[in-house]
Amino acid sequence: MLATSLFSLLDFSGVAAGAFGGALEAKRHPTYKFDFVGVLGLAMISALGGGVARDILIQHGPPLALLDVRYLLVALTGGLVGLLAKLPAGSPLGKLLLVVDAAALGLFAVAGATRALDAGLFFLPALLLGITTAVGGGSLRDVFSGRAPRIFERGELHAIVALLAALVFLVAQQAGLNRTLATSLGLATGFTGRILALRFRWRTKAAG
């Protein structure tokens, strides 16, 4: 019960942070001059695009973000704050955002895998849908900004950390752990992995 509330709080914090970050990205786009429609649109795509893509792929009813109106409200609010805010480089809020993002990355990956399992899909598709949920929003924002997804280029290991978080969750579930514990393990994996990747500036190399 407490765990559910905590997961829910973290989920909405992740959506808000995603929208806020998406709005900031959109405002400082190098080539396009987005107006407030573009900033809010890209903020909502950043925040909700991963979960919506997952739900469209699962085909198990309308996306959660359209059924539970809190998602739209939280994303809109996060986007509006990002539209109006100025965030100086190295500000404490910027660091807080990185922490929320790190926690949300793991949670989104686990939540995506959970919904895939609940819709009757198997291990490997559930893993893929966990990654999609976690990195899909940012990827769609990039495509709707006229570029390839950044996670395909350098990514600071976003996709790999999301994969690890979903993997730990799925293995823990299959090993018989209860869902709260499995979720917590996945979440901890995602958070730790992301913070370590940031701290030690882990990067992937270009292929080919």
Added chain:
Amino acid sequence: MLATSLFSLLDFSGVAAGAFGGALEAKRHPTYKFDFVGVLGLAMISALGGGVARDILIQHGPPLALLDVRYLLVALTGGLVGLLAKLPAGSPLGKLLLVVDAAALGLFAVAGATRALDAGLFFLPALLLGITTAVGGGSLRDVFSGRAPRIFERGELHAIVALLAALVFLVAQQAGLNRTLATSLGLATGFTGRILALRFRWRTKAAG
């Protein structure tokens, strides 16, 4: 009955105009040299993409554009005419197109909100899906032309006018007006808003 026929006529006119305009856009693309496949493909995405995106998001059965074959036929015809036509700047047909587009913008927004309500969604998601229906086709055409949606940049208030049309419709419905009247009010709002925005060259400013 008469109103339904009128709405339907306007709907298909909007689809034809969208396809025609999409084909012209594709032919004069600044960097890509599209062949007839590209011109027709982008014409169909322009004309039908908004409704298809809405129906995929609602997950309430296959998109209308695949169930009612008239949509494909009208879009194909509009695209073919656009492929073959030459439209000199300032021609009377160009002005007619703007008027049809203005009427279709409001109708598409209202139709999108209507389908969302019929699928059991609430006010705010219905509003968002109304906007998606109205501006989704043009946005997807832009993304499939390798750029960010133009409505994110300057938009000549397309998204805001679509929002107002869907909003007036939804409020009128909730106030107890019957659907034909509510639809007409939404449509009138969209048409007037779009024409005023064109007439007075209303523009949004870049954010940030």
Added chain:
Amino acid sequence: MLATSLFSLLDFSGVAAGAFGGALEAKRHPTYKFDFVGVLGLAMISALGGGVARDILIQHGPPLALLDVRYLLVALTGGLVGLLAKLPAGSPLGKLLLVVDAAALGLFAVAGATRALDAGLFFLPALLLGITTAVGGGSLRDVFSGRAPRIFERGELHAIVALLAALVFLVAQQAGLNRTLATSLGLATGFTGRILALRFRWRTKAAG
């Protein structure tokens, strides 16, 4: 029975070839430096994107690629081989790939039309979904690489060959031929058309 096994073998060969080709494309992208996440991601989009787009449009349950885990495994394997392989220009493997691709183009077009018919859609939407299945993966890969679909530009007649293959299949079905025969005719049309287009360097011209 034998025919079904043959079609299935060809289907998976097409998925593997699509993933392999997608990975090679991603590695030698002119502007982006994709890492292994990007190469594998674009490989999977190339291989499975067309079928997934079709299944999302049909809205007849989750995409085949998520239900039958062999699709993910084959696409991942093809992508991994493409990630690690070097393919010198004019190598025999390159020629084999072209042949597999030519066979897969027709099969994907026919398979897409088949699934559309089975979902209760009519001739014209089934035709469109056949084309979507055949050329959708490459198109989505292009969009997720920040550009317009190449089949919109020059295409070496990909879309037209896919259209012909689906058309021959659909007409044969309507003429009362059994499905195996109709499928074989569509497949042969696609294969022959693609090989002829390559052999004689048939190209479309820019429109407008």
